[in-house]
Amino acid sequence: MRFFSGAAVALAVGLILSGCYSDTQPAATTKAVPPGASGVVRADLPRLPYRIYQNILRREPELGETVWTGAYRIYQGTLPGSPDTITLHLFQERASGFATTGLYASCHRADGHPYELVGRASADSLLLWGDVGQEDARARAEAGPRWRLLCQGRTLVGTHNGQPIRLREAFPLNSLAFAAPGFSDSIIAFPGITKSPVARISLQALLPKQRTVQPWPFESPSPDLTLSINIMRDLRARNGALPNHPAPELSQIWDEQRTSYQKTYFEKVQAKPGNMLLAALSPEDFPYYEFQQHQITYVLWNQAPLLSLGFYTYRYEGGAHGGYGTDVATYDTRTGQRLRFADIFRPGTEAQLSQLLEKAVRRALHITGQSLEERLNVETLPVTHNVYLTSGGAVFVYAPYEIASYGDGEISLFISQADLQPLLIPSTAGLLSRTLSTQ
Template sequence: MKYSFLLCLFGLTILSACNNPKNGNKTTGTPDSTTNAKTELTENFYKRLEGTIAGKKVVMHLQKVNDDVSGTYYYDGSWLNLSTDTLIGKDSIVLTEYSYYESYFTQDFKSPHLALKWNGNGFSGTWESGDKAKKFPIALMEKYPEGSYQFNTGFYEDSVKAFASQPKSPAAQISFEYLESKNTDEYGIWLNTELKKISGVKPQVDRLVGFKNIATAYFKDYKLQVTEQSKNGRDEDFQAWMNYTNNSQQSVSYNDKGYVVIDFLADAYTGGAHGNYSSLMFCLDVKNKKQLVLSDIVKTDSSTLQGILERNLRKAYNIKATDALSTVLFDDVIKPNNNFYLNANGIAFMYNPYEVASYAQGQIVVFIPYSDLKTYLVPAFAQRMGIK
């Protein structure tokens, strides 16, 4: 679902639905790779995978909900995203690979594909370039080393018609794709509390009850807007704009060293030419039961970090030293924000549409390798991450 969001927003499909909730209470856990060697993939899952693609080490995060697979991995300096291309039987998946930078520079870029077959403990398969000129082997094993966590995945969806008596009435639809820690110790309890809060559910409220409460408030507001539009005497054309959607997804982008990074992607359509979307990144220090702030990772003045950020922006988006940043951005300056995330190789800053650039340019992501930050890394963080 994750990268389908980003692609589908440019060709938004108008939905109509009936008031019939599909409750995602069918969460299924990730099988323990040491004891479960079933060669069929479960209906829903989260998997942390270690191995190689083209001989290079990678850690991949994959999750599947309702026949929709998404994930991420880091390879040779690029943070790559994955979404479903094809599901083949119950043991094979073909994934499309998506890069922020490639999509930015090449409109007709042909995305690579990963053909994966599940063997009970991991995936084997082939990476193939979009033009089919290159092929490389893939070998991945499901692993959860100390300091990583296992998750269930789940889905909740509901919808309501604008006009109950009309068979083809416009409708509002809401959905939540969520994660739930399988750990039952104090760390798992804390992690589940944070995951609920990220989705807007109060800690003391059951997750599915919380989703239903959010949906009820959303539908109430939707009905008020429909009523207001009808009172204004608008012709029936306005109904074409009344198919509202509100979707969100939690996904894992890092899961090691007692840290879990959650990407909370939300998209919505409330009329107009197109919808909008955004990612909020949550760096959770599960070991110490806190959400990381930037000063937990880097200690330096804002101007120094801004300079490092700008150099990496220029490198990633091919902005020459003699060119202004406004060739890509709204302004000639880019500042660190609080929407950052991390992995074993560095940290990245995420800027959502309209934040620093136009909607058409999509999310602007600037990755900074730890090698550019060594002087400024907080010693305790560097030691825990094994950065020398």
């Protein structure tokens, strides 16, 4: 994986995406900044097959709390030689200072099968790897650049697999627009020491823009408001809060998260009395104390009455590599309520789901002529409840190590609506049909 300095990433993203995201440029504000430090930071991120993270290798001269705004856009067009319309969901994480910057993209045809793409920005282009119809995540990541795109106002112009392509920004009927506020901060392990280890933490959220004014007392909340509340609840649940707890404002979630993270970081780093002295004398011996925690929310599906989001978390607390994973969720936009596993599938259907998932994983990872345990960490495929819906079916997401090696990354398995139909609760089957009819 290739990494870039913070200044290089900021310049590249600014040059490439300023035309596409001019209305959501970050209005960064920095609070009181503690003493800075310079030098090389050990930033050991995993090789992610679904997306590329451009992490900062050089510590910025200013450390402190920063607020920024990301951008989410939808583009539509046709692939060269194909009459099918494709929809590209492109999310640009933005930040100033030390925080990570990345592109998150997924693409699908009208059949509702999503494919996550790998992406990065360079000085004069936007590059995406992968293709619509390519299920193997590693194959998509290793296939080389397939999409080369330039922003021209509200249009992406370039080539797909060497053939001309033009994608126009779109706002499909019954889709939602989002604001993308974000926060980041640094925590100095030993204040007063010039080259003290520093932990980095960030939080990026998505909030529906079509928020409705709070109803009068005794009236039911509007679907838009309920949706925002439930997204905030799920975001807060990433940090251990119960799903039914009251949903606070995003700034409160950030304050709670940062306070808890700082407490945990100090407990781990300052546990040994001699660490502070050693850090002052030999800062190069403390790379493993450069902790990180980054959380980001991005769109997986956005076509009413279904909205599916991914809540991604990356953590590094020393060692060879960090840990990461994506919790996914689907919401009924008519009510704003989240659809959980028990709201989607009939009771007692896990055995059938396991069989469908085994076929899907064999197809995705090209497992033929051998048992699952020869390739994976399991004899039979467990049914994860980490699942989201599209108009065409359901996607089951497995974290690293859950069924395969760390090198295999996250594994997402798609099962079509046709195969799932006998296993779906009737109301959920109706939602999928409604989504298809609105396209």
